[in-house]
Amino acid sequence: MAANLPAPYAAETQIAIAAVRRACVLTASVFNKLVKQETLTKDDKSPVTVGDFSAQAVVNTILNRAFPEDPIVGEEDAADLRVESGKILRDRIIELANETLIAELQPGEKEEWGLGPNHGRTADQLLDAIDRGNYNGGRTGRMWTLDPIDGTKGFLRGEQYAVCLALLVDARVELGVMGCPNLPVSAADPSGPRGCIFVAVRGQGAFQLPLDNPFVEGARTKLTIPTFTPETLNFLESVEKAHAKLSFNERVGQVLGVTRAPTRMDSQAKYCSLARGDGGVYLRMPVGTGYREKIWDHAAGAILVEEAGGIISDGRGEPLDFGLGRTLGENFGVVASGKDVHAKVIAAIKQAKAEEEAQSQL
Numbered sequence: 001m002a003a004n005l006p007a008p009y010a011a012e013t014q015i016a017i018a019a020v021r022r023a024c025v026l027t028a029s030v031f032n033k034l035v036k037q038e039t040l041t042k043d044d045k046s047p048v049t050v051g052d053f054s055a056q057a058v059v060n061t062i063l064n065r066a067f068p069e070d071p072i073v074g075e076e077d078a079a080d081l082r083v084e085s086g087k088i089l090r091d092r093i094i095e096l097a098n099e100t101l102i103a104e105l106q107p108g109e110k111e112e113w114g115l116g117p118n119h120g121r122t123a124d125q126l127l128d129a130i131d132r133g134n135y136n137g138g139r140t141g142r143m144w145t146l147d148p149i150d151g152t153k154g155f156l157r158g159e160q161y162a163v164c165l166a167l168l169v170d171a172r173v174e175l176g177v178m179g180c181p182n183l184p185v186s187a188a189d190p191s192g193p194r195g196c197i198f199v200a201v202r203g204q205g206a207f208q209l210p211l212d213n214p215f216v217e218g219a220r221t222k223l224t225i226p227t228f229t230p231e232t233l234n235f236l237e238s239v240e241k242a243h244a245k246l247s248f249n250e251r252v253g254q255v256l257g258v259t260r261a262p263t264r265m266d267s268q269a270k271y272c273s274l275a276r277g278d279g280g281v282y283l284r285m286p287v288g289t290g291y292r293e294k295i296w297d298h299a300a301g302a303i304l305v306e307e308a309g310g311i312i313s314d315g316r317g318e319p320l321d322f323g324l325g326r327t328l329g330e331n332f333g334v335v336a337s338g339k340d341v342h343a344k345v346i347a348a349i350k351q352a353k354a355e356e357e358a359q360s361q362l
């Protein structure tokens, strides 16, 4: 390849980073303005919904301008906002999305991306942008997948959440960008500065960038999953008991000889933490309700882990299939870790599963 050609997906990467950063500014402001001032025990679903919808409106608007041919598999849709009862919510969402899109250009951003003070959108344009996330996915072609707020419960608690965007080509993730406004820049300094962006491009590595100025020269850190021993190994797992079978994780940990307590955090921030070595294994085993994992909950995380030198599979060691539509189908959980531990975790799952089955036959 000629030396002066841009790296594959250079434009997509820049635009995805800009879109995720702007969405993070929006969600952080929704939290500060609307969630923080309300008691979290009240019915506070609406601020979250405001954040989810308006972040999806922002990211999809930017993608649509830059890549009008690309379909998007997004978590949210605007049906509830188009009816009369959705008017109050709709007005707030339009205001927030426009505020975010018209904010001054940052170094590295371009006005041709449809950003900056001259680029307000109408309500219809923004609702249509949200609905551009209605694509059903599939095996072939180029498509984006977006989770505008992953870890909604974490967002509400003021803990971890992530804005997650990935580009798939023929069912393979080629690019992943995740914004984590509440994640400490360094796990070694948990009360230090927060706010990170994680980026991975197929064949180009995994990186952490500062959320407040991701395009600044020399600010990116390359990520590589370190090696672990049973003494240093720890699990990254869900906070919500309904999302993953934590008792099973405990048994798998025992089989592996893990002594450290698990780190529980919401959202794909778990994949980010794994990629930079804050935890050794992300284990998410199904709770047995038939829930189907969504592609936007794993696509960006999957490429980040692979580009940081790790492996991601289901609980049987089979690759995740991003070509089945909006879900991962009947996959059996998710296991992500460094290369050296992955096979051991799969073997431990097999053993714990066999024990569970033997127990149920008693």
Ligand SMILES: Nc1ncnc2c1ncn2[C@@H]1O[C@H](COP(=O)(O)OS(=O)(=O)O)[C@@H](OP(=O)(O)O)[C@H]1O
Residues within 6 Å of the ligand: 075, 147, 149, 150, 151, 152, 153, 154, 237, 238, 239, 240, 241, 242, 243, 244, 265, 266, 267, 268, 287, 289, 291, 294, 297
């Ligand atoms: N039953 C069940 N099983 C597995 N997963 C489920 C289930 N229900 C929901 N979800 C999805 O979990 C996403 C959040 O995952 P987390 O790992 O952040 O969970 S947790 O909050 O830490 O418990 C969450 O993503 P968001 O809706 O974007 O927050 C859901 O897509």
Ligand SMILES: [Mg+2]
Residues within 6 Å of the ligand: 147, 149, 150, 151, 296, 297
């Ligand atoms: Mg999610």
Ligand SMILES: [Mg+2]
Residues within 6 Å of the ligand: 052, 075, 147, 148, 149, 150, 151, 152
């Ligand atoms: Mg979400």
Ligand SMILES: [Mg+2]
Residues within 6 Å of the ligand: 075, 152
């Ligand atoms: Mg949700």
